[in-house]
Amino acid sequence: MAVFITDADLEDEVAIEWMPGVDPTRYSYIRQRIERTRRRQGKPEFHRDGTLLGWGNLRAAADPRFPDSPHKWLRRVFYLNNNDLDANPSGPYQVGTPTEAIVPGTVSIGVLGKHPDEVAAQGAA
Template sequence: DLTHEDKVVWLEDPAELDYVRQALDKTPRRRGKPRYHRDGRMIGFAELSDSAEADPDSGLQKRRVFYLLPHDRDAEPNGL
């Protein structure tokens, strides 16, 4: 699924974070900021090359999204 990634766009500097979570989301476009439907905040996302093919069943593109949840360490440094 990473073969057609062209670049990763960071909305926040990942060097300032201990970690980020990632998910593989299906989106209608190869590029641009995808919609975000999770708690927490989006940290970054992958953009795909023009040769990336859509999923044959849904017609959507598979793209990685990087995010943090409200209870993650950056928001609660002394938490679990």
């Protein structure tokens, strides 16, 4: 799936759920992306390098998004890659952040998280 998420992708989101013991605000940034999943709610499958931190749950009546796959839904996931700053302080993101990075404090149900550059620009304005 593409990294880029639209507001329409989140229209059925009704809750954000975090892995037990995860406080997303302890991270300098986390990643958000949209994933094709087999369920509307609960922990989704996660097949990426890195650590799943949380996910969005959809309303029970949310329609599948794919005519060719009637039992697949788009859901937002939050994660860290193994080379992200908080996972690897000497890694490639000592300066800058990945495209899909968001400030954890900007995560809200049905609302796109804000990229660190966007938050910094708003603070400077």
